Amino acid sequence: xxxxxxxxxxxxxxxxxxxxxxxxxxxxxxxxxxxxxxxxxxxxxxxxxxxxxxxxxxxxxxxxxxxxxxxxxxxxxxxxxxxxxxxxxxxxxxxxxxxxxxxxxxxxxxxxxxxxxxxxxxxxxxxxxxxxxxxxxxxx
Amino acid sequence: xxxxxxxxxxxxxxxxxxxxxxxxxxxxxxxxxxxxxxxxxxxxxxxxxxxxxxxxxxxxxxxxxxxxxxxxxxxxxxxxxxxxxxxxxxxxxxxxxxxxxxxxxxxx
Numbered sequence: 298x299x300x301x302x303x304x305x306x307x308x309x310x311x312x313x314x315x316x317x318x319x320x321x322x323x324x325x326x327x328x329x330x331x332x333x334x335x336x337x338x339x340x341x342x343x344x345x346x347x348x349x350x351x352x353x354x355x356x357x358x359x360x361x362x363x364x365x366x367x368x369x370x371x372x373x374x375x376x377x378x379x380x381x382x383x384x385x386x387x388x389x390x391x392x393x394x395x396x397x398x399x400x401x402x403x404x405x406x407x408x409x410x411x412x413x414x415x416x417x418x419x420x421x422x423x424x425x426x427x428x429x430x431x432x433x434x435x436x437x
Numbered sequence: 438x439x440x441x442x443x444x445x446x447x448x449x450x451x452x453x454x455x456x457x458x459x460x461x462x463x464x465x466x467x468x469x470x471x472x473x474x475x476x477x478x479x480x481x482x483x484x485x486x487x488x489x490x491x492x493x494x495x496x497x498x499x500x501x502x503x504x505x506x507x508x509x510x511x512x513x514x515x516x517x518x519x520x521x522x523x524x525x526x527x528x529x530x531x532x533x534x535x536x537x538x539x540x541x542x543x544x545x
Contacts, residue, residue: 318487325464325483328508332465344479351480358484 300330300338303348310352314359322355402433442475444485449523450474451485452494452516461498461511486510494519 298306304327311319326345333341345351406426442450454470455462462470468482489495494516500507512520 321487322483324508325486328463328506329465329468329479331505332463332507341479346478346480350478351483354480354484355487358488 298342300327300342303330303342306348307351310348311355314355318355318359326351398433398436399430402429405429439476442477445523446527447475447477447481447485448489448494449520449527451482451489452512452520452523455495455510456512456517456520458511461496461509463507463509467510489516 304323307326308319308323311322314322329345330338330341406429409425450471451467454467464482464486467486468479471477471482472479486495490497490510492515493513495510496513496516498509498511500509
C-alpha cells in the first residue's frame with residue numbers, strides 16, 4: 298500500500314465523522330507520512346499501524362475524553378483510574394448528611410416539647426417545629 | 438517494563454514536550470520525543486493533540502517548510518496553567534507511589 302492508498306483508506310474509514318474532524322485527522326497523518334520522506338514512508342506506515350488501527354485511535358480520542366482507557370506499548374487498553382481528581386462527595390455521602398441533619402432537627406423539636414416553654418402554646422411549638430424541619434430539609 | 442499510561446498523564450507529558458520549544462513543535466517531532474520516554478505507538482499522539490487543541494491548551498499554526506505545509510502546536514495560556522497544575526499534582530502523586538513502593542519488604 299502506498300501513501301495515497303493508505304490515506305484514502307483512512308478517509309473512507311472516517312467517513313461517518315464530522316467533516317472537520319475527518320479533515321484534521323487526514324491532514325495530520327498526511328503531514329506525518331510526508332515527514333518520514335519518500336524513503337521512510339513504508340516504515341512510517343508500518344509503525345503507525347493499519348488504517349483501521351489509526352481510525353480506531355482517532356475515534357477513541359473523540360468518543361470520550363480519553364479517560365476510559367490507557368496506553369501501553371501494545372496499544373490502547375480500556376480503563377485506568379485517574380490520578381488527579383480527589384474523590385467528590387458521592388450521593389450516599391449526601392444522603393448520610395441529610396439524615397444527620399433531619400436527626401438534629403428532630404432532637405431540637407423534642408427538646409422544645411420537653412421544655413414546655415410557658416409562653417408557647419402547643420400550636421406555637423408545633424409551628425416552630427415545622428419551621429425547623431423545613432429549614433433543615435432546605436439546607437440538606 | 439510497562440506501566441500503563443492514563444490519558445491525564447499523557448496530556449501532561451505532551452504539554453511538557455510541546456512547552457520546551459517557545460515556537461512550538463509539530464506532530465512528528467512530538468511523537469518522537471514522547472517515545473523517548475514512553476513506549477506508545479505512533480498513532481497515539483494525534484487524538485491527544487486534537488483533544489488538547491479542543492480544550493484550548495494547544496494552539497495550532499501552519500508554517501511553510503521546504504515547499505510544503507507543516508502544522509505546529511504551541512501552548513496557550515491555559516495550556517501553561519494546566520501544565521503547572523499537572524507538575525504539582527504529579528509531584529505529590531509520584532511521591533506517594535514512591536513511598537508506598539519503597540516500603541515494600543523483601544521476602545523473609
